[in-house]
């Protein structure tokens with residue numbers, strides 16, 4: 842069922858709307874995702890045939906395509922927040938889950954590219970949790 846989702850970047854220069862539905866939700870641990878996210882993995886939602894509309898700041902969005910691969914990223918030029926990427930105009934929109942302001946019902950379905958995990962990316966469920974910043 843199609844829904845409308847909204848998202849934005851950290852500095853607020855960029856905002857978007859997505860009309861469609863998410864078919865897949867993957868946590869990707871590949872080295873490209875680790876580099877671009879600066880973290881253990883990306884959390885990407887995949888929306889085939891969804892309609893991506895920039896509500897503001899379309900010109901503030903930079904696009905990077907890694908040569909000779911299908912890897913691409915969109916991000917805010919000012920704050921660096923990852924933004925959705927419309928692959929092959931309208932065929933597939935890849936949405937970094939963290940940039941959404943709307944809630945998503947779908948839960949992550951799989952960790953992928955696990956052979957590329959960082960050596961410290963293991964046993965997170967055993968790491969102590971604080972409700973806020975520890976003092």
Ligand SMILES: [Zn+2]
Nearest residue numbers: 850852917920
């Ligand atoms: Zn921004």
Ligand SMILES: [Zn+2]
Nearest residue numbers: 869870871874
């Ligand atoms: Zn990846």
